[in-house]
Amino acid sequence: MESLTLIYVVVALLVSLAVAFFQYFYKERKQPKITIALFALRALSLFFIGILLINPQFNVVSTENIKPIVSLLIDDSKSTSIFNEEKNVENIVEAIKANEKLNEKFEVIPFSFGESLKPLDSLTFEKGNTDINEAIATVNKLYPKHKLATILVTDGNQTTGNDYEYYSTKNKIYPVVLGDTTKYQDIQLTQLNVNKYSYIKNKFPVEALIHYEGDESVSSVFTITHKGRRVFTKKLEFSPNQTSQTVSTTLTSNEKGVQYYQASISRLSGEKNTKNNYKSFSVEVIDEQTKVLLLSSILHPDLGALKKSIESNKQRKVDIKIMNKDTFVLDDYQMYVFYQPNFHFRRVFEQISTDYLLISGTKTDWRFLSTLGLGVNRTVINQQEVSTASYNDQFLTFLQENIGFEEFPPLEDTFGKIELTRSNQVLLSQNIGGVDSGQPLLATLEEGENNTMILFGEGIWKWRAASFMKDKTFESFDAFTGNIVQYLATNKKRSRLEVKAKSIYPANESITFSAFYVDKNYRFDNRASLELRITNKETKKVVNLPFSLMNNSYQVSVEGLEPGSYSYQVSVKNQTIKKFGRFNITEFEIEDQFVNANEAKLKKLALNTKGKLFYKNEIESLISELNSDTEYFTIQKSTTSKKNLIEWYWILMLIVFLLSLEWFIRKYYGRI
The missing domain is CATH 2.60.40.10 (Immunoglobulins)
Known part of the structure; x- marks a missing residue:
């Protein structure tokens, strides 16, 4: 207890005695014995009130011994069983767990890994992929402040993720090589x-x-x-x-x-x-190709980005034309992109009323466009604004997942309020200064069979570049523009049921079907019951699975299918709507592709982390190496904390008791 607090306690005691004395003895001629008891009760009550206000505390020192950690990472992928190493792995785990000296020095924490890291419960050796880099990185993130050593029991053959060969960390890694190290032709x-x-x-x-x-x-x-x-x-x-x-x-x-x-x-x-x-x-x-006309009033990097993105699907061909410079025939195209149109586009809009994407920007003539009755009005001023995208997960016109729109760079446009006068759905809204403005950034407009889309902003080439930087591929962005083209490139009646599935799957890949079902008003229907029926073309074996509703789509994952050719049917319960397709499952098992252990990579990993490589018959040497390593030692951590001398609720209860007792005594002797 601090000396100042002790002084406060003494002062509280003296003050409480003085106040109680003044109340019961000062100018009192007769002082019966009961007065002494009342004096004591009052003095104690006042003293404990003072203690409650002072709240005296004292320091408590606790010590904790922190052991260094050994993370035991076990390769639980199929390649371990292919090399017939199951028994050796079990022996390695048992030897490490049973060594008393090692467990006294270290806290041994076992994990298993395939594509991801998990606490070691049981080993199945059935994981279809191996990500060694992810396993090591995850362990280092779990124990960032601990002295850590990692025992990596694996054949060194990685099938997914970043290459682990040059992984750098301050923690030592000790690979234990499984599998055959002999080189075969x-x-x-x-x-x-x-x-x-x-x-x-x-x-x-x-x-x-x-x-x-x-x-x-x-x-x-x-x-x-x-x-x-x-x-x-x-x-x-x-x-x-x-x-x-x-x-x-x-x-x-x-x-x-x-x-x-x-x-x-x-x-x-x-x-x-x-x-x-x-x-x-x-x-x-x-046997047919969708031709898209990209008609612009200016030259802009967006034109090239849109052409490359749309033509990533070989079913589509894009022609870029500059208004009043190039010649074109509108009837030669099934879909149109009008980039920053101005009054020179009047003849085009008179002939085309549907199946186009309009992209506005700083050079767009909104005074002209607002007179055409396109379903959008905008009053603009001579000022520019930039806005990022906010994704709307309630968008139902077609199935479009969020590809990270919120992370894309802002688009640039003229400043002005937007008014949509047709039936519309907003896929992306404008986010200005971190606040969703409620104004559309990308929206669909529908009137009968007429379908159009409007993007309010230029600079979409930056989106494609940002998507590549994020995913290391253009696929997600190109799929986004592909969905727009697919929606606009046909004036046929849309199908109420759309199914997405691959045509070929490797044997170790997850087989997933997604479906998008709408009602007669073409609004997403979350009440439907969808069923997937898969038939093996050779054995005629049939598998029936129900779809599960996930966000704004129906999805189902299929497991246990043997390699072969399959046909599938997706049907809606109590409806005649069906979709058909087919797919193949190949015999390709990525974990089967290795004939020996990757000893060279594991050796480089050990060298980079100042660890050491061991073989499956050298576990005792590995344990001895860890036990004798002076870099790993137990740290004693002292923690000082303050603790109340008396808990406040006990003091409060005591004060209430003393005051109550004093009141009853005074009442009994008629002194109230």
């Missing part, structure tokens, strides 16, 4: 590059990357087959100095619809793993 088809779409009777490119590991010169044959028939073949030569080759060819699209192909490289003599010699791919062949 192997040839593998590492990558296929193919366009997703082609046109009937057109040629589409196929590029294959083939890699060889071995000490001899060998030859092999690369083949592409379609419906069991060879459509391309080429003989290849490999040697220790020529370990990789790229094969490029073009194939002809002769049949409409989704066409399945298989690429393969012939087996080498004595090759141990042949599962990486095959890859399947598919191409959707179409």
Whole structure:
């Protein structure tokens, strides 16, 4: 207790005695014995009131021993069982848990990992992917202030995520190598590059990357087959100095619809793993192309970005034309993009009333546009404003997920209030200065069969660049513009049921179907019951699964399907609406592609982190290394905290009791 607090306590005692004395003894001639009792009760009551106000405290020192941590990371992927290392892994875990000296020095925390890190409960060795980098990074985030050592039990073969080879951390990592470290002769088809779409009777490119590991010169044959028939073949030569080759060819699209192909490289003599010699791919062949007219009043970077984005889907062709400079025929196109239109567009708007995207900006003539009855009016002043996007998850016109619109750079436009006079749905609204203004940034306008969209702002090329920086690919942004084109490029009656699914799935990939169902007014219907029916074309086995409602779409995940060809049907209960399609599941298992452990990468990881590499039969040496490492020691942490001398509620109860007792005594003796 501090000396000043002690002084306050003494003062409180003296004051309470003085006040009680004044009340019961001062100028009192007769002083019966009961007065002494009342004096004592009053003095104690006043003293405890003072104690309650002073709240005296004293320091409490507590000590805590903090051990360094050993994180035990166990590879729970399929490759561990492929190498028949299950028993060795169990022995390693048991040896580390059973070592008393290690557990006395360290706090051992076991984890398992495949694509993500989880606390070790049980090992199944069924994970379809391995992300070693993510496992290490997650452990380091969990214990940022602890002295940490990591035992990494794995074959070193990573199938997803960032490369762990050059991972840098202040914490030591001790890899324990599982699997066969012997080098075998192997040839593998590492990558296929193919366009997703082609046109009937057109040629589409196929590029294959083939890699060889071995000490001899060998030859092999690369083949592409379609419906069991060879459509391309080429003989290849490999040697220790020529370990990789790229094969490029073009194939002809002769049949409409989704066409399945298989690429393969012939087996080498004595090759141990042949599962990486095959890859399947598919191409959707179409017999028509959507032509889009991008008509602008000015030159702007947005034009090139829109053209590249829309043409990322090979079903679409974009022509850029400058108003009053280039010639064009409107009837040659199925969809239109009018970029920053002005009064020179009058003839175009007189002929076109639907199926267009209008993009405004600082050069747009809104005084002219407001006179055309397009469903939007805007009074502008000679001032510019910028706004970012706010995503509306209640948008129902078509299925569009949030691709990170809020993180995209702001768009620039003239300042003015926007009034939409047609039936509309707002996909993106304007966010100005961090506040949602309620003004539309991207909206659809509908009137009967007439569908239009308006984007209020220029600079969409920055969105495409920002999307690439975020995802390292243009796919999400191009899918966004693709949805707009798909919505506007047809004046046919829209389907009430839309289904999204891939045409080909690797055996280890999650199979997910998503569906978007609307009522007769084309509004999303969350009351519907959708069912997926999948039929194996060879065995005729049927799987029926219900869709689950998730946000503004229906989704279902399918598991346990064997490789093969399948057809599917999506139906709506109590409705005649159905959608049909087909897909293939290949035998490709990414965890099957490795014939030996990646000892070299694990050794570099240990070197970068100042750790040391061990083999599965050297666990005792690893434990001895950790036990003798003087960098790891227990830290004693002292914590000083203040504690009340007496808890306030006890003091309050005592004060109430003393005052009550005093009152009853005075009442009894008639002194009130």
